[in-house]
Amino acid sequence: DTGVSQDPRHKITKRGQNVTFRCDPISEHNRLYWYRQTLGQGPEFLTYFQNEAQLEKSRLLSDRFSAERPKGSFSTLEIQRTEQGDSAMYLCASSLAPEGEQFFGPGTRLTVL
Protein backbone atom coordinates (compact mmCIF):
# COMPACT_ATOMS: atom_id res chain seq x y z
CA ASP A 1 0.00 0.00 0.00
CA THR A 2 1.73 3.15 -1.19
CA GLY A 3 1.12 6.53 0.32
CA VAL A 4 0.85 9.92 -1.33
CA SER A 5 3.80 10.67 -3.59
CA GLN A 6 5.05 14.01 -4.86
CA ASP A 7 7.55 14.95 -7.50
CA PRO A 8 10.00 16.61 -7.49
CA ARG A 9 11.03 16.64 -3.86
CA HIS A 10 13.11 19.76 -4.31
CA LYS A 11 13.02 22.51 -6.93
CA ILE A 12 15.30 25.50 -7.23
CA THR A 13 14.32 28.06 -9.82
CA LYS A 14 15.02 31.62 -10.76
CA ARG A 15 12.48 34.36 -10.28
CA GLY A 16 10.17 34.63 -13.26
CA GLN A 17 10.39 30.99 -14.29
CA ASN A 18 7.44 28.60 -14.36
CA VAL A 19 7.40 25.45 -12.25
CA THR A 20 5.09 22.44 -12.12
CA PHE A 21 4.66 19.94 -9.30
CA ARG A 22 2.95 16.58 -9.41
CA CYS A 23 1.01 14.70 -6.74
CA ASP A 24 -0.16 11.08 -6.86
CA PRO A 25 -2.73 10.42 -4.13
CA ILE A 26 -3.39 7.17 -2.34
CA SER A 27 -5.22 4.96 -4.81
CA GLU A 28 -9.00 5.12 -4.43
CA HIS A 29 -8.83 8.41 -2.53
CA ASN A 30 -11.16 10.70 -4.43
CA ARG A 31 -10.32 13.86 -2.48
CA LEU A 32 -7.07 15.69 -3.06
CA TYR A 33 -5.80 18.83 -1.36
CA TRP A 34 -2.86 21.18 -1.89
CA TYR A 35 -1.38 23.10 1.03
CA ARG A 36 1.58 25.43 1.36
CA GLN A 37 3.82 25.64 4.40
CA THR A 38 6.40 28.28 5.23
CA LEU A 39 8.95 28.13 8.03
CA GLY A 40 7.43 28.31 11.49
CA GLN A 41 3.86 28.10 10.24
CA GLY A 42 1.32 25.34 9.88
CA PRO A 43 0.23 24.26 6.41
CA GLU A 44 -2.22 26.63 4.70
CA PHE A 45 -4.95 25.39 2.38
CA LEU A 46 -4.59 26.22 -1.32
CA THR A 47 -7.10 24.15 -3.27
CA TYR A 48 -9.27 21.04 -3.21
CA PHE A 49 -10.37 18.47 -5.78
CA GLN A 50 -13.12 15.93 -5.50
CA ASN A 51 -12.43 13.49 -8.31
CA GLU A 52 -11.53 15.72 -11.27
CA ALA A 53 -13.52 18.76 -10.13
CA GLN A 54 -11.70 21.64 -8.46
CA LEU A 55 -14.27 22.66 -5.86
CA GLU A 56 -12.48 25.29 -3.85
CA LYS A 57 -9.56 27.70 -4.17
CA SER A 58 -8.05 29.79 -1.42
CA ARG A 59 -7.52 33.50 -1.87
CA LEU A 60 -3.84 32.59 -1.39
CA LEU A 61 -3.98 31.05 -4.86
CA SER A 62 -3.29 34.03 -7.09
CA ASP A 63 -3.87 33.93 -10.83
CA ARG A 64 -0.27 32.80 -11.24
CA PHE A 65 -1.23 29.49 -9.67
CA SER A 66 -3.20 26.81 -11.46
CA ALA A 67 -4.04 23.27 -10.47
CA GLU A 68 -5.51 20.39 -12.40
CA ARG A 69 -6.55 16.83 -11.72
CA PRO A 70 -7.30 15.22 -15.07
CA LYS A 71 -9.31 12.02 -14.88
CA GLY A 72 -9.46 12.31 -11.11
CA SER A 73 -6.12 10.64 -10.58
CA PHE A 74 -2.86 12.57 -10.18
CA SER A 75 -2.82 16.34 -9.79
CA THR A 76 -0.46 19.08 -10.94
CA LEU A 77 0.15 22.49 -9.44
CA GLU A 78 1.76 25.07 -11.70
CA ILE A 79 3.20 28.39 -10.62
CA GLN A 80 3.85 30.88 -13.39
CA ARG A 81 6.32 33.78 -13.15
CA THR A 82 7.62 32.63 -9.79
CA GLU A 83 8.42 35.20 -7.10
CA GLN A 84 10.71 34.90 -4.09
CA GLY A 85 7.62 34.88 -1.88
CA ASP A 86 6.57 31.61 -3.48
CA SER A 87 9.44 29.83 -1.73
CA ALA A 88 7.79 27.27 0.54
CA MET A 89 7.02 23.58 1.00
CA TYR A 90 4.10 22.56 -1.20
CA LEU A 91 2.18 19.68 0.32
CA CYS A 92 -0.38 17.39 -1.22
CA ALA A 93 -2.85 15.36 0.85
CA SER A 94 -5.58 12.90 0.00
CA SER A 95 -8.58 11.47 1.80
CA LEU A 96 -11.35 9.02 1.11
CA ALA A 97 -14.34 10.44 2.96
CA PRO A 98 -15.70 13.95 3.62
CA GLU A 99 -14.84 13.78 7.30
CA GLY A 100 -11.90 11.55 6.63
CA GLU A 101 -8.36 11.78 7.73
CA GLN A 102 -6.01 13.52 5.32
CA PHE A 103 -2.67 11.90 4.58
CA PHE A 104 0.19 14.02 3.35
CA GLY A 105 2.85 13.32 0.78
CA PRO A 106 6.54 14.14 1.37
CA GLY A 107 6.14 17.61 -0.11
CA THR A 108 7.98 19.61 -2.74
CA ARG A 109 10.33 22.23 -1.38
CA LEU A 110 10.51 25.21 -3.73
CA THR A 111 13.29 27.77 -3.57
CA VAL A 112 13.00 30.82 -5.79
CA LEU A 113 16.27 32.70 -6.23
Next chain:
Amino acid sequence: QKEVEQNSGPLSVPEGAIASLNCTYSDRVSQSFFWYRQYSGKSPELIMSIYSNGDKEDGRFTAQLNKASQYVSLLIRDSQPSDSATYLCAILQNTGFQKLVFGTGTRLLVSP
Protein backbone atom coordinates in the same frame (compact mmCIF):
# COMPACT_ATOMS: atom_id res chain seq x y z
CA GLN B 1 -8.11 35.66 17.09
CA LYS B 2 -6.45 32.82 15.23
CA GLU B 3 -8.68 29.93 14.28
CA VAL B 4 -6.36 27.38 15.90
CA GLU B 5 -3.94 28.42 18.61
CA GLN B 6 -0.99 26.52 20.01
CA ASN B 7 1.91 27.51 22.21
CA SER B 8 4.96 27.47 19.95
CA GLY B 9 7.22 26.13 22.71
CA PRO B 10 9.65 24.60 22.90
CA LEU B 11 8.19 22.25 25.46
CA SER B 12 11.06 20.42 27.10
CA VAL B 13 10.49 17.16 28.98
CA PRO B 14 12.89 14.47 30.20
CA GLU B 15 12.82 11.00 28.71
CA GLY B 16 10.09 8.88 30.28
CA ALA B 17 7.93 11.83 31.32
CA ILE B 18 4.46 12.75 30.07
CA ALA B 19 4.34 15.51 27.48
CA SER B 20 1.14 17.54 27.36
CA LEU B 21 0.36 19.54 24.24
CA ASN B 22 -2.60 21.90 24.08
CA CYS B 23 -4.68 23.53 21.38
CA THR B 24 -7.67 25.86 21.36
CA TYR B 25 -9.90 26.64 18.42
CA SER B 26 -12.50 29.28 17.61
CA ASP B 27 -14.86 27.48 15.19
CA ARG B 28 -17.68 26.01 17.26
CA VAL B 29 -19.03 24.10 14.26
CA SER B 30 -15.92 21.95 13.80
CA GLN B 31 -16.49 18.28 14.54
CA SER B 32 -13.19 16.68 13.56
CA PHE B 33 -9.81 17.25 15.15
CA PHE B 34 -6.38 15.92 14.33
CA TRP B 35 -2.85 15.83 15.63
CA TYR B 36 0.04 15.64 13.21
CA ARG B 37 3.69 15.13 14.01
CA GLN B 38 6.26 16.89 11.84
CA TYR B 39 9.97 16.26 11.98
CA SER B 40 12.26 19.04 10.79
CA GLY B 41 12.28 19.20 7.00
CA LYS B 42 9.63 16.51 6.63
CA SER B 43 5.90 16.54 5.93
CA PRO B 44 3.17 16.21 8.57
CA GLU B 45 2.34 12.68 9.71
CA LEU B 46 -1.10 11.93 11.13
CA ILE B 47 -0.89 10.45 14.61
CA MET B 48 -4.34 10.93 16.14
CA SER B 49 -7.87 11.87 15.14
CA ILE B 50 -10.73 12.59 17.54
CA TYR B 51 -14.35 13.35 16.80
CA SER B 52 -16.26 13.20 20.10
CA ASN B 53 -15.81 14.61 23.58
CA GLY B 54 -13.59 12.67 25.93
CA ASP B 55 -10.38 10.72 25.58
CA LYS B 56 -9.07 8.56 22.79
CA GLU B 57 -6.03 6.40 23.41
CA ASP B 58 -3.64 4.86 20.89
CA GLY B 59 -0.50 3.34 22.32
CA ARG B 60 1.48 6.02 24.14
CA PHE B 61 -0.75 8.78 22.72
CA THR B 62 -4.01 10.07 24.21
CA ALA B 63 -6.08 12.78 22.57
CA GLN B 64 -8.59 14.70 24.66
CA LEU B 65 -11.44 16.79 23.29
CA ASN B 66 -13.70 19.25 25.08
CA LYS B 67 -16.01 20.90 22.58
CA ALA B 68 -17.69 23.11 25.18
CA SER B 69 -14.34 24.67 26.04
CA GLN B 70 -13.12 24.45 22.42
CA TYR B 71 -10.03 22.67 23.60
CA VAL B 72 -8.12 19.65 22.33
CA SER B 73 -4.96 18.19 23.80
CA LEU B 74 -2.44 15.45 23.16
CA LEU B 75 -0.68 13.52 25.89
CA ILE B 76 2.43 11.51 25.11
CA ARG B 77 3.30 9.00 27.81
CA ASP B 78 6.81 7.64 28.36
CA SER B 79 8.25 10.31 26.08
CA GLN B 80 11.23 9.25 23.98
CA PRO B 81 13.92 11.36 22.30
CA SER B 82 12.45 10.18 18.98
CA ASP B 83 9.25 12.04 19.92
CA SER B 84 11.13 15.33 19.56
CA ALA B 85 9.30 17.09 16.74
CA THR B 86 6.73 19.78 16.08
CA TYR B 87 3.16 18.75 16.83
CA LEU B 88 0.48 20.37 14.72
CA CYS B 89 -3.13 20.63 15.82
CA ALA B 90 -5.68 20.78 13.00
CA ILE B 91 -9.43 21.18 12.80
CA LEU B 92 -11.58 20.16 9.86
CA GLN B 93 -13.44 23.27 8.84
CA ASN B 94 -16.70 22.44 7.16
CA THR B 95 -17.69 25.42 5.03
CA GLY B 96 -19.35 23.62 2.15
CA PHE B 97 -16.28 21.51 1.70
CA GLN B 98 -13.73 20.22 4.15
CA LYS B 99 -10.32 21.78 4.65
CA LEU B 100 -7.85 21.44 7.46
CA VAL B 101 -6.96 24.56 9.42
CA PHE B 102 -3.70 24.19 11.30
CA GLY B 103 -2.14 25.84 14.28
CA THR B 104 1.48 26.94 14.09
CA GLY B 105 2.59 23.88 16.03
CA THR B 106 4.30 23.19 19.34
CA ARG B 107 7.91 22.12 19.30
CA LEU B 108 8.59 19.25 21.70
CA LEU B 109 12.09 18.44 22.92
CA VAL B 110 12.63 15.19 24.84
CA SER B 111 16.00 15.03 26.52
CA PRO B 112 17.71 11.69 27.26
